[in-house]
Amino acid sequence: MIPVNEPLLDGNEKNYLLECIETGWISSEGPFIKQFEDKFAEKVGRSYAIAVSNGTAALDAAIEALGIGPGDEVIMPAFTIISCIGQIVRAGAIPVLVDSEPLTWNMDIKQIEGKITSRSKAILVVHIYGLPVDMNPVLEIARHYQLKVIEDAAEMHGQAYRGRPCGSFGDISTFSFYPNKHITTGEGGMIVTNDEQLAEDCRSLRNLCFQAKKRFVHERLGWNFRMTNLQAALGLAQLERLEEFVSRKRNMGRLYTELLADLSNVQLPLASTEYADNIYWVFGLVLADNSSLDVEQVMCMLGENGIGTRPFFCPMNQQPVLKRLGLFAEESYPEADRLYRQGFYIPSGLALKEEQIREVAKVLHKVLV
Template sequence: MIPVNEPLLEGNERTYLNECIESGWISSDGVFVERFERAMAAYVGRKHAIAVANGSAALDVTAAALNLGPDDEVIIPTHTIISCASAIVRAGARLRLVDSNADTWNMDVAKIEAAITERTRAVMAVHTFGLPVDLKPVLDLAKKYGLAVIEDAAQAIGLTYEGKQCGSFGDISCFSFYANKHITTGEGGMILCDDDALAARARSLRNLCFKPERRFVHEELGWNYRMSSLQAAVGLAQFENLDEHVARKRELGRRYEALLHDVRGLELAPVACSYAENIYWVFGVMLDDRLPIGADEARAILADAGVSARPFFWPMHEQPVFRKQGLFDGESYPVAERMGRRGFYLPSGLALTEAQQDHVVAAVRNMMGEYL
């Protein structure tokens, strides 16, 4: 079975892990967390970087650091991972959803302003599937209405918007270092920002809100969301090869594009848009509406051919957990609904070989030939 993702661990990972073990610093103390934070902050162009246990933790801390609460609303795309929504819901704030753009597969920024109310405090821009959200209209609306911008760049490490690194635009931005990212620590995440007070609050929240002057006296509740030195050691080694990882992803994406562009009934990931070139974090495809099968059936067929594929996100307004809470009754977002039902992505890991990619392409072509 060709996995949907397999990371590359061909740099200094083993060397740095051995340093942690030999020094005895394997928790969140030691040198590697700070070194990793400094490297990411410099690369993205941010003043502060706060390493955390995972990308979802980064979103939780971000919501708390912005003091989002019951009187607030946050606009997010309905087509996203549930971590984005759950961080806002757990903070007590209300979600306002926006549909996707059919051309870029990201949130439709033209629909954001209609979702703004007097209670709106923030908008979350989530970069997905290799292209960024069109950020200029988001930033213009944020300035017009006095909103905070949360930039979820979990899938966008190394991706640029108009030549500038994603993760450098929002008031605060979040990254993930899960195993399928361009930099992986296995699990892991990071918060980046430029505001000194916001950074200090995020650092406190990730560390149980210990008071510097009296460690076990707490004015508020935080989390133990610290990144371990072991994770950071792997992350730093991965960071050193980031440019090669980005180039490799683009090479894989372009090769898929060349091998699949003529397959009828298959909509391929956008190659580029006016403000960015696809980084191909994954290679996504969508099935034509005329096909009698959906994404789940297609993935089952591919699995029988030895190919793993993963579905696109299921829209937030159709999530059972939110429906049980009475949220989003009567709301419909047709582009995101179609993406959830007809979209999936092919094996796209950094370790994917040409032979494996050829096998994937043959399996996709055979499947599509059965129905068209």
Template sequence: MIPVNVPRLIGREKEYLIECIETGWISSEGPFVTRFENEFSTYIGRKNGIAVANGSAALDVAVRAMNLEKGSEVIVPTFTIISPVQSLVKEGLIPVLVDVDPETFNMDVSAIEDKITDKTAAILVVHIYGFPVDMDPVIEMASKYELRIIEDAAEMHGQEYKGRKCGSFGDISVFSFYPNKHITTGEGGMILTDDDDLAERCRQLKNLCFIPARRFVHEEFGWNYRMTNLQAALGVAQLEQIDSVIKRKREIGNRYSQNLKGISRVKLPAVKNSYAQNIYWVYALVAESEELCDHIQSELKKHKIGTRPFFWCMHEQPVFQKMGFFKNESYPHAEKIARNGFYIPAGLGISDAEIDIVSEKIREIITNG
């Protein structure tokens, strides 16, 4: 079996986990939590880091902490994992969707301004698959219309936009440390901000809104979204290897691109564009049709090669349709890539030999029809 993702744990992970066990610091009170917060925020170039249980928790806390007026609109891509839009809806905010750039799979920033109304409060950008969102126009519009920026950089550890780290652009930014990310803590997430008051608000919200005066007296609801010392120990060890991780991910992407060069009926991901080099969080392919997409994935499965379909569009999600959102909306670029796109094994644990096997099987499947 060649799974879609195998994490790489070849640094000091075991050493740090043993330290947690031997010292008894296994809860969220342990010293690795603060260390990971400080080191990760420094790496990205932010003032404050708040570690949480997972990336979705990071979004929940970040959106709540922004204190946007209920009923306000937030512009967000239709092509994304459900977590960002879910967090908005749960806070009584109205997601306003835009289509995608089919070359990068990110939100089409040229479509944002037409969606801005007097109810718009923020733009939630989600960096997708390997390229960042084109941030300069987003920042310009946010400034022009006095909007906040929430930045979902869950997939972008170490990626840069014009030489600046993703996760450093939003008023508040979030990351995920799920096992398929460049840095993993098993589960885990991080909120980053340069605003001290916003950071303190996030710390309260992720910790059940305890108040200093009397710990078990609560004036509002929060969550128990704390990261454990065990998770943070993994994160510290993983962060120490981030440069080699990014190098390896690009080696994986480049090897696939070389192996699959000239292939018909399937579009390969771009290596770079005008503002960034692909970081290949996943190696994403887009088939010429939904039928071909399904066929390739089905045939690869027979050879014990894992794949995943692309995200499904938010305007086509049954849960949102039942709630009355996005009636009669259509976003053709997003709909096409959601139906025709899939990604293949490209986790950090994959070997060059396995990359070659996957590449060969894809060529065989397409050649044989």
């Protein structure tokens, strides 16, 4: 079986983890936490970095730190993972959806301005699968309407927009270190910002809002979102190789594109835009509208031939839990729906070998031609 993802852990990971064990620093108090935070902030061009337990925690704390609450509207993509909407809904705010672009699969920025009302508080930008959102127009809209910008760069480790690192845009940005990301800590996440007060608030929120002088007296409700020293040690070792990992991913993407270019009944990832080259976090395929097979059939057939796959995100307007809350009734997002209905991705983890890529391509031709 060729898995859809397998991380690459053959750098300093063992050495750093052994140091944690030998010194006894395995909790969230260990020295690797600050080292990882400082190095990560430097890598993405931010002043402050706050390590947390996962990417969802990073989003939750960021939204809370920005003071998004009841009645506030947050403009966000319809096509994304449900993590992005959780804290917005829990805070009593109102998610306002934007459909996808058909080629980049990112949010259609041309739709943003038409969604703004007097209640709009923030724009949540989510970079999807390998290409970043076109940020300059988004930032200009945000400045004009005095909106906050939250940048979810969970899938964008090492990616850049017009030469500037993803994760450096807007008021606050978030990352995930789940095992399928370019940098993994097993589970983990990072919040980055240039705003000292936002950074202080996020540090407090990740640590149950303990106070310096009255530790067990709380003025605010927070979470235990702390990252452990073990996770940070793993992340630091991975961060040391980020440029190598990005190069590996782009080589994988180029080889897949070359091998699959003759398939006329699928849409391949866009290789580049005027502002970025694809980083191929995952290598996605979208079946043509006239395909004789549906996604479930194709994924099943690939699985029977030893090829791991994953479906694309289910858009927010189709999520049963959100429908039960009365959200997005009668709303239509045709591009997001198409991507979900016809999209899936194939093995693209960092440990993937060239011969495995060629085998995946061979089986895809067998299934789709």
